[in-house]
Amino acid sequence: MKYRALIAFLAISLLSTAAPAEEGMWQLDKFDAELFARMQELGLELSQEEIYSPGGEGIAYAIVNLGGGTGSFVSPYGLILTNHHVAFGALQRASSEENNYIEDGFYADRSEREIQAHGYEARVLISIEDVSDRVLKKAKGKKGVKRYEAIEDVIKEITAEAEEGRDVRVSVASFFGGMQYKMSTYFTCKDVRIVYAPPRSIGNYGGDIDNWMWPRHTGDFSFLRAYVALDGSSAEYSEDNVPYEPAVHLPMSLEGVGKDDFTMIIGFPGQTMRYRSSYSTDWSLNWRFPGRVKMFGDLLDIMNKAVEKDPGVRIKTARFDAMLNNSMKNYEGQLEGFRKAGLLEQKIAEEKEFTEWVNADKKRRKKYGNALPAIEKLYEEYSVHRDKQVIMRFAGFMNQMLGASGTIYRWTEEKAKKDMDREPAFMDRSIPRVKQRLEMIDMGYDEGVDRQFLRYFMLASLDLPEIQRVRAFNEMLTGYSGTDEEKVDALIDDLYTGTKLDDVDERMRMFDLTREELMKEGDTFIDFYAKVYPEFKEMEDRDEEFGGNISAVRPLLIGGMKEWKGGAFYPDANGTIRLTYGTVTGYSPRDAVNYSCITRLGGAIEKNTGEEPFDCPEKLIKLWEKKDFGKYEHGCFVDVPIAFLSTTDITGGNSGSPIINGKGECVGAAFDGNWESISADYMFNDKLNRCISVESRYILFVLDKFSGAYELLGELTIQ
Numbered sequence: 001m002k003y004r005a006l007i008a009f010l011a012i013s014l015l016s017t018a019a020p021a022e023e024g025m026w027q028l029d030k031f032d033a034e035l036f037a038r039m040q041e042l043g044l045e046l047s048q049e050e051i052y053s054p055g056g057e058g059i060a061y062a063i064v065n066l067g068g069g070t071g072s073f074v075s076p077y078g079l080i081l082t083n084h085h086v087a088f089g090a091l092q093r094a095s096s097e098e099n100n101y102i103e104d105g106f107y108a109d110r111s112e113r114e115i116q117a118h119g120y121e122a123r124v125l126i127s128i129e130d131v132s133d134r135v136l137k138k139a140k141g142k143k144g145v146k147r148y149e150a151i152e153d154v155i156k157e158i159t160a161e162a163e164e165g166r167d168v169r170v171s172v173a174s175f176f177g178g179m180q181y182k183m184s185t186y187f188t189c190k191d192v193r194i195v196y197a198p199p200r201s202i203g204n205y206g207g208d209i210d211n212w213m214w215p216r217h218t219g220d221f222s223f224l225r226a227y228v229a230l231d232g233s234s235a236e237y238s239e240d241n242v243p244y245e246p247a248v249h250l251p252m253s254l255e256g257v258g259k260d261d262f263t264m265i266i267g268f269p270g271q272t273m274r275y276r277s278s279y280s281t282d283w284s285l286n287w288r289f290p291g292r293v294k295m296f297g298d299l300l301d302i303m304n305k306a307v308e309k310d311p312g313v314r315i316k317t318a319r320f321d322a323m324l325n326n327s328m329k330n331y332e333g334q335l336e337g338f339r340k341a342g343l344l345e346q347k348i349a350e351e352k353e354f355t356e357w358v359n360a361d362k363k364r365r366k367k368y369g370n371a372l373p374a375i376e377k378l379y380e381e382y383s384v385h386r387d388k389q390v391i392m393r394f395a396g397f398m399n400q401m402l403g404a405s406g407t408i409y410r411w412t413e414e415k416a417k418k419d420m421d422r423e424p425a426f427m428d429r430s431i432p433r434v435k436q437r438l439e440m441i442d443m444g445y446d447e448g449v450d451r452q453f454l455r456y457f458m459l460a461s462l463d464l465p466e467i468q469r470v471r472a473f474n475e476m477l478t479g480y481s482g483t484d485e486e487k488v489d490a491l492i493d494d495l496y497t498g499t500k501l502d503d504v505d506e507r508m509r510m511f512d513l514t515r516e517e518l519m520k521e522g523d524t525f526i527d528f529y530a531k532v533y534p535e536f537k538e539m540e541d542r543d544e545e546f547g548g549n550i551s552a553v554r555p556l557l558i559g560g561m562k563e564w565k566g567g568a569f570y571p572d573a574n575g576t577i578r579l580t581y582g583t584v585t586g587y588s589p590r591d592a593v594n595y596s597c598i599t600r601l602g603g604a605i606e607k608n609t610g611e612e613p614f615d616c617p618e619k620l621i622k623l624w625e626k627k628d629f630g631k632y633e634h635g636c637f638v639d640v641p642i643a644f645l646s647t648t649d650i651t652g653g654n655s656g657s658p659i660i661n662g663k664g665e666c667v668g669a670a671f672d673g674n675w676e677s678i679s680a681d682y683m684f685n686d687k688l689n690r691c692i693s694v695e696s697r698y699i700l701f702v703l704d705k706f707s708g709a710y711e712l713l714g715e716l717t718i719q
Contacts (some may be wrong), residue, residue, distance in 0.1 A: 020579065023686060024570040025269050025650075027175075029128045029572070030459065031579070039262070042581070051579070064252050066080075066121070066123075069265035072250050072658035072669075082219065082221070083655045092443070092444060094118070108196070111243070114193035116237050117224055121188055121189065126187055129179050130183075133177075135151060139151050144544075147543040148551070149548075152424065156424060162183060168186060170186070173575060177558045189244050190234055191235060193224065193227065197223075197703055198221070198706075198707070199220040201616060203220060204220070205219065206218055206614065208325045212329055212330070215603060219702055220671035222531070251717040253667045253696045255719075256634065256667055257667050257668070261583060261662075262583055263584060263646045266579050269578055270651060271574060271651070273571055273572060274684065275335075275557075281682065285343070289334055303449055313449065320444070333679065334681070336679075343679070364635065368560035380666060381546075384467070388464060393539075399443075401495070401496070402532075404527070406533075408501075409526060411511060434630075438507050438511060439507075454495075462484050462488075469534065473532075476491055480667055501523065573651055582647030597644055598641050598643070602624060602639050604642060624640075630704065632704070643698075645692060657669065668693040668699070670692070672691075676689070
C-alpha cells in the first residue's frame with residue numbers, strides 16, 4: 001500500500017558532523033579515492049575492482065539481499081551464510097511441536113533433506129544505474145500528492161522497461177532525501193531452502209537479555225541455499241530445481257580475526273536517519289519511540305499470557321515475539337542514547353548555526369532559506385492524525401485476519417485497473433508474493449492471540465480524542481450494549497464467528513473474486529475492512545501529501561548542509577548495497593570499564609545457568625572442558641573465539657552480512673550492534689559505536705565438533 005512508501009520519504013535533514021574515517025555506509029558505484037586509500041592504510045589488500053566492478057566482478061557479487069537481512073554465497077553451489085535470527089522466520093514456519101527446529105536446530109546432510117524457507121527470496125546484484133535525471137524531470141514543479149504520484153509513476157515506468165523480457169527484478173531508491181535516484185537490478189532466486197541452523201541454545205544464546213549487549217556469546221549463524229530452474233532461470237520452489245551457481249563466493253577464514261585487524265562489511269542496511277532535522281528528531285524522541293515501547297510491551301504481554309495458558313502457542317507466535325522484543329529494546333536504547341548525547345539539543349544548535357550561515361548570503365538565503373521552516377510546518381500538519389495512523393497501521397499488520405481481508409479487498413479494486421495504474425504492491429510483478437503471504441498465514445496464526453491484538457487496537461482507538469479515533473470502529477460498536485470492553489468483545493466474537501479467512505483455501509478462493517462477488521460472500525472480516533477502508537485511504541492520502549512535499553524540500557536542506565560542511569558525503573541507508581569498514585577494536589563505555597574485542601567459548605560456559613536463555617548445551621560444555629578445540633583455537637588464548645567487535649558502521653538490514661578481511665575472506669557474520677551504538681541510526685560516535693559479529697572459527701567449530709556437519713564443511717572453501 002502507498003502508506004508503506006512513507007518510510008522512504010522520512011530520511012530528512014541535517015549532517016551531524018564531517019564523517020570520520022570509519023563512519024559511513026558508502027555506495028559501491030561511487031567510492032571516494034581518499035576513503036579507499038584509508039582502507040588500504042588499515043590493511044585492505046584488494047583493489048577497488050576486486051571489491052566491485054560494474055562488469056559483474058568482485059566480491060560484492062557474492063552478497064545476497066534476503067529482504068530485511070543480508071547473506072553471502074560461501075560455496076559454488078548456492079550456499080548462503082546468514083544469521084540465525086535472519087533465518088528465524090523460515091525456521092518458525094517449518095517448525096511444529098513434533099519438529100521444533102527453533103529449539104533443536106536443523107541439519108540437512110544432503111540436498112533432498114533441505115526444507116523450503118517459506119517467504120524467502122535471495123536477490124543477487126547485477127547492476128546499479130543512476131536514473132536521477134529522469135525521475136527529477138517528472139517531479140519538477142510539482143507539490144504534494146501530484147509530486148508523490150509523478151515520482152511513483154516514473155519509477156514504475158523505469159522498472160517496467162528494465163524488467164521487460166528479462167529474468168530480473170528492479171528497484172529504484174532515493175538518496176540524499178530525493179536529491180538522487182538509482183536503479184538496482186537483481187537476479188532473484190525464489191526457491192530458498194534451509195540447510196543448517198544451530199539449536200536455540202547456541203543460535204540465540206543469551207536471548208533478549210543479551211540482545212544489543214557486550215560481551216556476547218551467541219552463535220548467531222545459519223545456512224540457506226538458493227535454487228533455480230534447470231535452465232538457470234528464476235523459479236518458484238520445485239523438486240526439479242537445482243542449486244544456483246554464483247559467479248563469486250567467499251572463502252571462509254580459518255585464521256579469524258585479531259585485535260586491530262582490518263574488516264569491512266558489504267550488505268543491505270535498511271534505514272538510517274542521520275540527516276533528520278530537529279523536528280523529526282523531536283518526533284521520534286518525544287512521541288514515536290515512547291509510544292512504540294509501550295505498545296510493543298503490551299502486545300508482548302498478550303502473547304506471553306497466551307503461551308502461559310497453552311505452551312503450543314509459543315511456536316506460532318515466535319516470529320512476532322522476536323520482532324517485538326528486538327524492536328522494543330532498540331527503541332529503549334535509542335531513547336537512552338538520544339538523552340545521554342543531548343541529540344535534540346545538538347540538532348537545534350546546529351540548525352541555528354546553519355541558518356546564520358544561510359542568512360549571511362543573499363543567494364544562499366534564496367536557495368536554502370525556506371527549507372527548515374517548510375519542514376517544521378509539514379511535521380506540524382502531519383501530527384494531527386498521528387496516533388490514529390499508528391493504530392491503523394499496526395492493527396493491519398499485527399492482526400492477521402484484518403491484514404488478509406485488507407489484501408483481498410484491495411485486490412478486487414486494483415485488479416480492475418491497468419497494471420501501470422495500480423498501486424506498486426498490487427502490480428502483476430508483485431502478485432505471486434502477495435498470494436504467498438496469504439498462503440503462509442496459517443504457519444504463524446493463533447486465533448486467540450489474533451483476537452486479543454484486535455481488541456487492543458480497538459480499545460486504544462476509543463481512548464483517543466474524537467478527531468483521532470477510527471470512525472468505523474465507533475460506528476460498528478453502536479449496535480452493541482454494555483461497557484466499551486463488552487461492546488468490543490461482542491463485536492470481535494461476531495467477526496471471528498462469521499469469517500472464513502482463517503482457512504487458506506477460502507482465502508485463495510476469495511482472492512480470485514470480483515468486488516461484487518466478494519461483497520456477496522457476507523464474510524464478517526471482509527465487511528469489517530470495507531467499513532474501515534475509507535479511513536485507510538485517507539491515511540494514504542495524508543502520507544502521499546506529506547511525502548511529496550518533504551521530497552521537494554529535503555534535498556535543499558541536505559544540499560545546503562553539504563555545501564556548508566563539505567567533506568566526504570555518504571547517503572543515509574535505504575536498503576541498497578553499501579560498504580563500510582573499520583578495525584577489530586574494543587571500547588570503554590564509561591569510567592573504569594574497558595571491553596576487550598573478542599569473546600570466547602569459556603565466557604559462554606561462565607554464563608551457563610542451565611535455564612533458558614543461558615542453557616549452554618551439555619555437549620558444548622564437554623568440548624570446552626576437554627579443550628577439544630581442534631584447529632579452531634585462537635592463537636592468543638587456549639579457547640575458541642565466539643564473537644568480536646569492530647568499528648564497521650551498520651544498522652538493521654546488515655544482519656547476516658559477511659564481515660570480510662583485507663584479503664577478501666569471510667571472517668564472520670555481523671549480527672548486532674552494542675547498546676551504546678543503538679542510536680547510531682541518528683548519530684555516529686566513533687568512540688562507542690561497534691558492530692558485533694560471530695567469528696568464522698566458531699561457525700566452523702560448531703559445524704565440526706558440535707554438529708558433525710561434515711558434508712556442509714566439505715562444501716565450504718576454507719582458507
